[in-house]
Structures are given as C-alpha cells and as structure tokens.
Amino acid sequence: xxxxxxxxxxxxxxxxxxxxxxxxxxxxxxxxxxxxxxxxxxxxxxxxxxxxxxxxxxxxxxxxxxxxxxxxxxxxxxxxxxxxxxxxxxxxxxxxxxxxxxxxxxxxxxxxxxxxxxxxxxxxxxxxxxxxxxxxxxxxxxxxxxxxxxxxxxxxxxxxxxxxxxxxxxxxxxxxxxxxxxxxxxxxxxxxxxxxxxxxxxxxxxxxxxxxxxxxxxxxxxxxxxxxxxxxxxxxxxxxxxxxxxxxxxxxxxxxxxxxxxxxxxxxxxxxxxxxxxxxxxxxxxxxxxxxxxxxxxxxxxxxxxxxxxxxxxxxxxxxxxxxxxxxxxxxxxxxxxxxxxxxxxxxxxxxxxxxxxxxxxxxxxxxxxxxxxxxxxxxxxxxxxxxxxxxxxxxxxxxxxxxxxxxxxxxxxxxxxxxxxxxxxxxxxxxxxxxxxxxxxxxxxxxxxxxxxxxxxxxxxxxxxxxxxxxxxxxxxxxxxxxxxxxxxxxxxxxxxxxxxxxxxxxxxxxxxxxxxxxxxxxxxxxxxxxxxxxxxxxxxxxxxxxxxxxxxxxxxxxxxxxxxxxxxxxxxxxxxxxxxxxxxxxxxxxxxxxxxxxxxxxxxxxxxxxxxxxxxxxxxxxxxxxxxxxxxxxxxxxxxxxxxxxxxxxxxxxxxxxxxxxxxxxxxxxxxxxxxxxxxxxxxxxxxxxxxxxxxxxxxxxxxxxxxxxxxxxxxxxxxxxxxxxxxxxxxxxxxxxxxxxxxxxxxxxxxxxxxxxxxxxxxxxxxxxxxxxxxxxxxxxxxxxxxxxxxxxxxxxxxxxxxxxxxxxxxxxxxxxxxxxxxxxxxxxxxxxxxxxxxxxxxxxxxxxxxxxxxxxxxxxxxxxxxxxxxxxxxxxxxxxxxxxxxxxxxxxxxxxxxxxxxxxxxxxxxxxxxxxxxxxxxxxxxxx
Numbered sequence: 001x002x003x004x005x006x007x008x009x010x011x012x013x014x015x016x017x018x019x020x021x022x023x024x025x026x027x028x029x030x031x032x033x034x035x036x037x038x039x040x041x042x043x044x045x046x047x048x049x050x051x052x053x054x055x056x057x058x059x060x061x062x063x064x065x066x067x068x069x070x071x072x073x074x075x076x077x078x079x080x081x082x083x084x085x086x087x088x089x090x091x092x093x094x095x096x097x098x099x100x101x102x103x104x105x106x107x108x109x110x111x112x113x114x115x116x117x118x119x120x121x122x123x124x125x126x127x128x129x130x131x132x133x134x135x136x137x138x139x140x141x142x143x144x145x146x147x148x149x150x151x152x153x154x155x156x157x158x159x160x161x162x163x164x165x166x167x168x169x170x171x172x173x174x175x176x177x178x179x180x181x182x183x184x185x186x187x188x189x190x191x192x193x194x195x196x197x198x199x200x201x202x203x204x205x206x207x208x209x210x211x212x213x214x215x216x217x218x219x220x221x222x223x224x225x226x227x228x229x230x231x232x233x234x235x236x237x238x239x240x241x242x243x244x245x246x247x248x249x250x251x252x253x254x255x256x257x258x259x260x261x262x263x264x265x266x267x268x269x270x271x272x273x274x275x276x277x278x279x280x281x282x283x284x285x286x287x288x289x290x291x292x293x294x295x296x297x298x299x300x301x302x303x304x305x306x307x308x309x310x311x312x313x314x315x316x317x318x319x320x321x322x323x324x325x326x327x328x329x330x331x332x333x334x335x336x337x338x339x340x341x342x343x344x345x346x347x348x349x350x351x352x353x354x355x356x357x358x359x360x361x362x363x364x365x366x367x368x369x370x371x372x373x374x375x376x377x378x379x380x381x382x383x384x385x386x387x388x389x390x391x392x393x394x395x396x397x398x399x400x401x402x403x404x405x406x407x408x409x410x411x412x413x414x415x416x417x418x419x420x421x422x423x424x425x426x427x428x429x430x431x432x433x434x435x436x437x438x439x440x441x442x443x444x445x446x447x448x449x450x451x452x453x454x455x456x457x458x459x460x461x462x463x464x465x466x467x468x469x470x471x472x473x474x475x476x477x478x479x480x481x482x483x484x485x486x487x488x489x490x491x492x493x494x495x496x497x498x499x500x501x502x503x504x505x506x507x508x509x510x511x512x513x514x515x516x517x518x519x520x521x522x523x524x525x526x527x528x529x530x531x532x533x534x535x536x537x538x539x540x541x542x543x544x545x546x547x548x549x550x551x552x553x554x555x556x557x558x559x560x561x562x563x564x565x566x567x568x569x570x571x572x573x574x575x576x577x578x579x580x581x582x583x584x585x586x587x588x589x590x591x592x593x594x595x596x597x598x599x600x601x602x603x604x605x606x607x608x609x610x611x612x613x614x615x616x617x618x619x620x621x622x623x624x625x626x627x628x629x630x631x632x633x634x635x636x637x638x639x640x641x642x643x644x645x646x647x648x649x650x651x652x653x654x655x656x657x658x659x660x661x662x663x664x665x666x667x668x669x670x671x672x673x674x675x676x677x678x679x680x681x682x683x684x685x686x687x688x689x690x691x692x693x694x695x696x697x698x699x700x701x702x703x704x705x706x707x708x709x710x711x712x713x714x715x716x717x718x719x720x721x722x723x724x725x726x727x728x729x730x731x732x733x734x735x736x737x738x739x740x741x742x743x744x745x746x747x748x749x750x751x752x753x754x755x756x757x758x759x760x761x762x763x764x765x766x767x768x769x770x771x772x773x774x775x776x777x778x779x780x781x782x783x784x785x786x787x788x789x790x791x792x793x794x795x796x797x798x799x800x801x802x803x804x805x806x807x808x809x810x811x812x813x814x815x816x817x818x819x820x821x822x823x824x825x826x827x828x829x830x831x832x833x834x835x836x837x838x839x840x841x842x843x844x845x846x847x848x849x850x851x852x853x854x855x856x857x858x859x860x861x862x863x864x865x866x867x868x869x870x871x872x873x874x875x876x877x878x879x880x881x882x883x884x885x886x887x888x889x890x891x892x893x894x895x896x897x898x899x900x901x902x903x904x905x906x907x908x909x910x911x912x913x914x915x916x917x918x919x920x921x922x923x924x925x926x927x928x929x930x931x932x
Contacts, residue, residue, distance in 0.1 A: 081283065655920070774883075
C-alpha cells in the first residue's frame with residue numbers, strides 16, 4: 001500500500017482540581033483516568049506491533065495527573081466503586097447482570113493495580129512508553145485557550161510558552177509537535193510556535209482545501225509561511241469513529257453510555273456511591289448494550305463487543321486503504337491519512353475504544369504503514385510546499401462560532417480586558433519586589449484559567465454551564481481583586497497565598513519575560529507613565545466632534561480622546577458649536593469646548609473655516625492662561641490656521657493627523673478652491689513636528705503629493721469600540737418598510753458625495769433588478785449629491801430596489817449594520833474606512849472597493865470581499881456571491897471579528913499615538929527645565 005496512516009489522540013480536561021475534595025466536576029478526571037487513560041496504558045503495555053501513534057497531553061491534564069492529592073482522591077473513588085460492586089454482587093439476581101458485575105469487579109481491581117504500579121502518576125507511564133518509542137507525546141497550550149481569540153501576541157506566546165514548559169517539566173524533553181486547542185489555526189500562531197521550537201501541528205481538513213495557493217494534493221501536509229508543518233485531519237476517515245449515527249460506537253453490541261446504575265438504583269441503596277449532596281452521577285457501572293434505537297436495552301455481552309472490535313478494526317483498515325488509494329498521485333511525498341480524536345472518546349464515551357486501538361495496531365501490521373507526524377516530517381520535509389492558511393477550527397462549520405456566539409460572547413470583554421491589564425501591569429511593575437512579581441504571576445494564571453476554551457464550549461453546549469460560568473466569574477474576580485490590591489499596595493503574602501491555594505495550577509513556574517517588539521513598546525510607554533512623567537495634557541482641535549458627526553473624523557477623535565483619558569492623560573477638545581448643545585461639557589472624562597465662529601452661516605466654506613479657526617485660536621489662548629498644554633493634536637486642514645497660531649504662541653509641539661487629502665477626494669486638483677485647500681494641507685504638515693496617518697496608502701500619498709520626509713510620518717490605524725456598535729432591544733422591524741424580511745438587504749452609509757461611489761450601487765441595482773429582485777440597497781447619509789442620486793433612482797425605476805434614507809441616528813445605524821445581510825462601501829477614495837471596521841464588529845459580511853486604506857483592511861474571501869474600484873459589474877458579482885453562499889457569509893464574519901478585535905483596539909492605538917507625542921513633549925520639557 002503506497003502511503004501512510006497516522007493516529008493522533010488529544011487528551012485534555014479543564015483544570016477541575018479544587019482545594020477541597022468532593023467537587024462534582026472532579027469526577028470528570030477520575031472517570032477519564034479509569035475509563036480512558038489507564039485502558040490506553042494497558043494497550044501500550046501489551047503492544048506487540050511496531051506501529052506507533054501520537055498522544056497530546058494538555059497542561060491542565062498534566063498538572064492534575066501529577067498532583068499528589070489526585071492519588072488519594074482517585075483511590076477513594078476506586079475503593080468506593082469496588083464497595084458498590086460488592087453490594088451489586090449481592091443485589092443482582094439476573095445471570096446476565098451478574099456477569100457484568102463480575103466483569104467490572106475484575107476490571108476495577110486491575111485499574112487500581114495499574115494506578116498503584118505507576119505510583120499514582122500516570123505521566124510516568126506515558127513518559128516510559130514514549131522513551132521506548134511505543135508512543136509519540138506532544139502537548140498543547142497552557143490552559144487550552146482558543147488561540148485565535150487571544151488578543152495580543154504576548155498573550156498568545158504566554159499560552160504556548162508555558163504549555164511547552166509544563167510538558168518539559170513532566171516529560172524531561174521538549175515536544176516537536178503541538179496540538180492547537182480545537183484545531184483552531186489563525187495566521188500568526190505559526191510564527192510564535194516556530195519561535196518556541198515547535199515544528200508541526202494539526203489543522204482541520206477544510207484549512208488545507210482553502211490554502212493560498214491551492215495545493216495540488218490536499219492530503220499532503222504543507223509548510224505555513226513561518227515554517228510550521230500543518231498536518232490535515234482526514235474528516236471522512238475520522239467520521240467512521242466519532243460520528244454519533246454512522247460511527248462504530250453506535251453499534252448495537254457496544255456498551256450503552258447512558259444506562260448507569262447511579263440513576264436506576266433506589267436512592268437509599270446508592271446514596272453512599274453518588275455525590276455527597278445527593279446528586280445522582282455516573283458510577284461507571286453500566287450493564288446494557290446500545291441494542292439500537294429503542295428504549296429497551298439488552299444486556300451487555302463483553303465477548304460480543306470484543307468480536308465487533310476486531311471486525312471494526314479490520315473495516316477501518318480497509319477505509320484507510322481506500323483513502324490512500326484515492327489520494328495517491330505522483331507527488332514526491334507519499335499521501336498520508338491522519339485521523340485525530342479526543343482521547344476521552346476511547347473508553348469513556350466509546351467503552352471498547354482502547355481495545356479497538358489495540359486491535360487496529362495488531363491487525364494492520366502487515367497491511368498499513370503507520371507513521372508519526374514527526375517521522376513523516378523527518379523523511380519528507382524537503383518535498384513539502386509552503387502555503388498561506390486562513391482561520392479555521394474543527395468546530396461547527398469549520399470556524400469558531402462554538403466558542404464565540406450569543407450565549408458566550410460576553411466572556412471576551414472580560415478576557416480581553418484582563419489580557420490588556422496584565423500586559424500593562426507587567427510593563428509597569430517589571431522591576432518591583434518579589435511579592436509584586438508573584439502577584440503578577442498569579443494574575444497571569446487567573447487570566448489563563450479563565451481563557452480556557454472549555455468554558456465557552458460548555459456554555460455553548462449547555463452542559464454544566466452553571467459551573468463554567470461560576471469558574472469564569474471566580475477567575476475574573478480573583479484577577480480584579482489582585483489588581484486592586486496592587487493599586488492600593490495592600491498585597492501581603494497571606495493574601496496572595498489565599499488566592500493561590502484555590503487552584504494549584506502552574507504554581508511551580510514564574511511567568512516568563514516576553515520580548516516582542518510590542519512588549520518593548522508597552523514597557524517603555526507605560527512604565528514612564530506610572531512614574532508620573534508622561535501624563536500629558538493634550539489640546540485637540542477638530543471641526544467635527546459628537547454630536548456633530550459628518551464623517552469618520554468625529555468618531556476617530558471621540559474614541560481616541562476617550563482612550564487617552566483612560567490612560568490618565570488630560571484631554572481638551574475645541575470644536576465647532578452645535579445648536580442645542582452646551583459650550584462646555586465633560587464627555588467620558590474629555591473636556592469639550594464648542595465655539596461659535598463669527599460667520600456661522602457663511603455660504604463660502606473656505607471663508608467659514610477661516611472664521612472658525614479665528615474662534616478656535618482665541619479660545620485656545622484663553623485656556624492656555626490657566627492650563628499648561630504639552631502638545632496640540634490637530635485633525636485635518638480645516639483647523640490648520642488655528643493649530644499653527646497656537647503652536648507659535650504657546651511654543652508647544654504640533655502633531656497633525658491627516659485623515660484624507662483634497663487631491664485624493666477629487667482624484668486631482670481641478671479648481672482654485674481645491675488648490676487653496678491643498679495648500680492649507682501642506683502648511684499644516686510643514687508646520688507640524690510629526691504627522692500621523694491611518695494607513696500605508698495614506699503615507700505614500702502624502703509623501704508623493706507634499707514631499708514629506710518618511711521619518712516625519714507615523715502610520716497608526718483607526719480603531720473601533722465594539723461596545724459602541726451594540727443594538728438595544730428591537731423597537732420596530734425596519735425591513736417591513738422596504739419590502740419585508742424575505743429580501744436580501746445590502747446596507748451602505750457615508751457622506752453622500754461623489755467619492756463615496758454610491759452611484760455605482762445604483763448601476764449595480766439596475767443590473768440586479770430583473771435577475772435578483774430580492775436584493776435591496778439601503779443607503780444612509782446626507783450630502784450634496786443626495787437629491788441627485790434620489791432623482792437617478794426614480795428615473796431608472798429603482799424606487800423599490802434602492803432607498804436613499806438620509807440621516808440616521810447612531811442607534812438606527814447600528815441596527816442596519818447588525819441586521820442587514822451585507823454592508824458595502826464602494827468608495828472611489830478612502831484613506832482608511834473606519835465604518836468598515838464598525839460593520840465588521842457588527843458581524844455582517846463586508847464588501848469594499850479595493851482602494852486606499854480600506855483595501856488594506858480586507859483580505860478577499862477571508863474577512864470580507866473586495867470589488868474593483870469604480871466597477872458596478874464587480875459589485876454585482878460579489879453581492880450575488882454573498883446572496884447565494886450563506887457559508888461564505890459565516891466564515892467572513894468570523895474572520896472579520898477576529899481581525900478587528902486583535903488589530904484595531906483603541907487602547908493600543910492610543911498608546912502608539914502617545915509615544916509620538918512623547919517624542920516631542922519630552923524634548924520641550926527638557927528645554928524648559930534647562931531654561932529655568
């Protein structure tokens with residue numbers, strides 16, 4: 001047979017070893033030991049075949065198996081079961097039932113004997129067989145976190161690094177392979193794995209099918225861009241085992257999982273063998289077989305079950321052989337069929353599973369060529385190609401909605417906040433005393449334990465959800481308790497020990513020093529702030545600020561200024577007056593001053609801006625009489641005159657953020673007014689000490705247009721706050737106003753000007769009207785082109801397909817973003833596209849023009865779709881793609897959420913912006929001090 005077979009088992013349980021014994025969840029561990037891990041050890045003990053499989057053991061499981069308390073507690077569990085068996089021998093009268101009791105008596109005695117032979121630590125058994133080359137052992141992340149949903153590289157590295165260190169501590173050597181929890185891969189994980197010494201991992205088969213470029217053979221493993229070999233899991237072969245209906249475990253001769261005497265016997269009889277609180281639980285004694293789809297179950301016959309084990313092992317060998325034959329081609333590397341499973345499936349869920357593995361090893365010795373991933377890589381690494389892989393998992397539909405959905409999404413707000421706070425405190429407290437370091441270590445453990453994928457999975461499955469929620473709240477509360485104690489400097493050894501004693505997880509290790517570039521940035525920025533040296537007082541100038549929201553600039557300034565305040569800076573915003581709103585107010589800690597210009601109704605926009613600048617400069621000087629500003633942060637050319645004036649009179653640094661250019665908006669300079677604005681842009685950039693732009697596209701644009709030196713420009717992206725895109729309870733069904741719920745709604749919004757490309761949507765709608773009448777376009781926003789576009793819609797007889805609805809409130813906008821079937825931004829020019837981030841956070845598929853910074857946000861068919869700029873046919877084709885492919889919609893939404901939450905946090909954006917300010921504010925303060 002040309003080709004190889006590899007079997008990979010992943011052994012994992014959440015950390016459920018509590019300080020006090022008797023917890024219900026502790027039985028999960030005892031059941032896994034007695035039903036899965038020890039029977040697997042029996043198979044290795046008796047193995048005569050040279051074939052070898054791979055076993056991944058997660059750090060939470062390793063830490064529990066190595067804990068001295070488990071030895072006593074597990075023996076109590078086994079002895080209690082043996083006492084129950086003795087009672088059963090006297091209780092049962094049916095011969096078939098009696099044979100089952102005797103079978104369990106022998107089995108549990110052997111389980112106890114094996115446990116004691118390995119001195120109560122099964123890790124020593126697995127390590128022994130690994131050293132004998134009967135088994136290949138690897139590990140997983142520290143707490144089995146769903147790695148794509150970790151927000152920072154430091155957090156990701158911490159999970160991976162401590163997982164490897166835990167394995168090395170218990171096995172004495174570092175693993176070459178790494179099991180990604182839930183087979184969840186995302187670009188970037190491979191970089192950290194490689195840097196930590198890992199050489200291969202496993203992904204779902206769908207990952208390989210969607211590689212870029214697409215491989216010629218989807219069963220051959222590939223290199224990721226960072227050098228990790230990705231082994232695909234063969235889904236159809238694996239299905240023969242785990243599928244609830246078609247898989248082997250459903251055979252009528254196998255033991256029935258759901259008929260345990262713990263739920264059948266009288267309470268007084270069974271009460272000493274279930275949970276002390278009287279909760280009925282599985283005792284492990286199950287006397288019936290699957291039988292079939294019937295409530296009446298026949299007695300379990302061990303001999304018949306083992307006969308089926310042999311037959312099913314031979315059938316599986318044939319399935320593997322067929323898969324290798326189907327996948328065989330002329331590649332340099334031979335095909336490999338890899339089947340991977342949770343180890344607990346074998347023995348616990350499928351009682352005869354460990355015997356099936358033993359039979360598979362023995363029966364296939366002459367027909368199958370077994371290989372471990374490590375050995376395959378050693379032989380054929382030179383024949384493997386490199387491909388780009390996208391986000392995927394072995395969960396529902398191949399993505400991550402099991403671990404992030406309506407039931408469990410609330411968790412990530414806490415997890416991400418804990419993660420950010422943890423990194424901040426490590427940066428600030430890096431040189432503190434040992435007690436502080438130990439406190440930070442415990443805070444890291446609390447975050448890691450809370451980040452376990454088990455809790456979100458359990459909540460999704462609604463099995464033991466109450467315990468999962470309680471554990472999450474426990475770790476979050478402990479983290480915040482320690483954080484508060486650090487802030488108030490009330491940490492004591494006894495207080496810390498009280499928190500640590502709850503769970504003994506990874507207490508032997510200190511959190512390692514992380515040295516990524518971002519870590520260095522956090523440390524340099526935050527440590528100086530903690531010393532009180534970098535708390536800046538910032539004067540921000542912007543003609544837009546809520547509630548005056550014309551475009552994305554207002555939201556940018558609002559979110560950025562709020563985050564500055566969160567980082568303990570003082571922020572004063574001067575902006576244009578808004579009718580009905582106060583001249584001064586504090587919004588989320590930001591001091592907001594609204595000033596009226598002398599010519600508020602001037603018809604000439606350019607002259608109006610001159611009047612506004614005069615008013616801003618005057619107010620700024622008045623404020624400076626009592627407030628010492630460290631720097632000015634000006635947003636776009638409209639405030640350029642006041643920004644230059646205040647810089648010169650106050651002698652403080654000017655930093656300018658350029659959100660767009662007149663040249664870009666109009667695809668060139670075509671009038672005297674445009675030329676004047678273009679010149680104002682140049683003046684602002686010339687006078688500014690530093691310039692911030694939101695994308696590499698914008699950086700290239702202003703370099704070419706204004707000849708700005710490269711080292712004067714910082715690229716800092718826009719961000720998005722998911723909490724601002726939330727939708728309250730439905731007040732009405734807006735779809736009824738536009739044709740009903742059975743339609744496919746494409747939403748767009750923005751200032752109704754030429755460069756937003758809304759005319760292209762009219763063109764696309766015209767071509768879709770006959771073939772896809774259910775597709776409707778809703779476009780929100782106001783602007784000079786609104787009446788013209790409405791007229792165009794009427795002339796083309798598209799009034800039932802295209803709706804220009806004008807101004808919408810934030811609540812309405814959020815509802816459209818969240819409830820539309822797709823959101824599109826057909827811009828002809830777009831420096832960044834913050835509204836696209838908002839749509840991605842709203843979990844709606846996004847389509848954008850491949851132009852400017854917006855084009856950089858989207859990877860086509862990964863986190864959204866792109867259309868050719870200015871091309872209505874391209875728009876039509878991508879909308880049809882979404883309309884006809886719901887699975888694509890789901891994958892885009894999942895990947896988009898992952899990208900946005902990981903890359904565009906306002907916390908990180910504000911830190912990077914402050915680092916630019918500090919470059920110049922520090923210098924000025926030094927000059928001031930020397931002058932004094």
